Amino acid sequence: MESEGIEHRTVQVNGINMHVAEKGHGPLILFIHGFPDLWYSWRHQILALSALGYRTVAPDLRGYGDTDAPASPSSYTCLHVVGDLVALLDAIAPDQEQVFVVAHDWGSIIAWYLCLFRPDRVKALVSLSVAFSPRNPQRKIIKSLQAVYGDDYYICRFQEPGVIEAEFAQMGTTRILKEFLTYRNPGPLFLPKGKGFGRPTDAPIVLPSWLSEDEVNYYATKFEKTGFTGGINYYRNLDLNWELTTAWTGAQVKVPVKFIVGDQDLVYNSPGAKDFIHKGGFKKYAPLLEQVVVMEGVAHFLQQEKPDEINTHIHDFIKKFH
Incomplete structure (x- = not known):
């Protein structure tokens, strides 16, 4: 990717060194990746949107890739991560009061928090895969998930530090990444102990047309170095985030939004x-929600699976705001 004019640098933000990939000039688009991802999941968007006159900026979030990974699990709350991103914008674009944000998966969760905490910094948001989730004051998140899905649900399995990491280590980094990136089952993801992703770990995984072995290898080289703990620590803070955001119970997101998801x-x-997204709940909490796009036959990693369509969707939306 370096050969395509994407520049890499390290920026000191919020007490950590953050790796950033960027390209282009103009209004800034901040791309926020999810799990188990990197700045690299935005490679197609960086090239396309920088060519359309934007400055595209995609960091590795704390715990990922070439960004520092603090040791303490509690250093991965929404306040830490949003703090990193606000500090990054202060450092690299002090002249731009507001930026565009494009986010996916955990990145979308972080982006919703960014819009709740600092709507003054966000011109418009394109959220992929994860809609806004209003805080339920009645019950914590992990207990709710256990009640619905049971203990083998992946988020529940992620809670105990070290346990899932040991299982992932046995399966191998490349294998884990291929399992996640090619996951197309619309049902919930279960990771029963010792059973991995429900198939033998030596069963071949056929990569889809949109993902090459070289691309998987790029991910693998980074996750070999860092392990998965940093990314998994975001899940370990779901309940702590719930506690820290009591003051935002019932708060609306006052930022223009476009939401895109694969069916x-x-x-x-x-x-x-689906009911929340399509029957008024989402719009109630994000009153400036302008558009919901459901892409047929598309799974979770939509910006990599359908880059051209996603690039067009992003551009069509954000060009209205400058």
């Missing part, structure tokens, strides 16, 4: 998600 995405197919 095969496990998040879109989780209980209640």
Whole structure:
């Protein structure tokens, strides 16, 4: 990717060194990746949107890739990560009061928090895969997930430090990444102990047309170095985030939003998600929600699976705001 004019640098933000990939000039688009991802999941968007006159900026979030990974699990709350991103914008674009944000998966969760905490910094948001999730003051998140899905649900399995990492290490980094990146089951992801992703770890995984062995290898070289703990620590803070955001119970997101999801995405197919998105709940909490796009036959990693369509969707939306 370096050969295509994408520049890499390290920026000191919020007490950590953050790796950033960027290209282009103009209004800034901040790309926020999810799990188990890197700046690299935005490679197609960086090239396309920088060519359309934008400055595209895609960091590795804390715990990922070439960005520092603090040791303490509690250093991965929404306040830490949003703090990193606000500090990054202060450092690299002090002249731009507001920026465009494009986010996916955990990046979308972080982006929703960014819009809640600092709407003054966001011109418009394109959220992929994960809609806004209003805080339920009645019950914590992990207990809710256990009640619905049981203990083998992947988020529940991620809670105990070290346990899932040991299982992933046995399966191998490349294998884990291929399992996640090629996951197309619209149902919930279960990771029963010792059973991995429900198939023998030596069963071949055929990569889809949009993902090459070289691309998987790029991910693998980074995750070999860092392990998965940094990314998994985001899940370990779901309940702490719930506690820290009590003051935002019932708060609305006052930022213009476009939401895009694949109809095969496990998040879109989780209980209640479609009703919330399509029957007024989402719009109630994000009153400036302008558009919901459901892409047929597309799964979770939509910006890599359908880059051209996603690039067009992003551009069509954000060009209205400058």
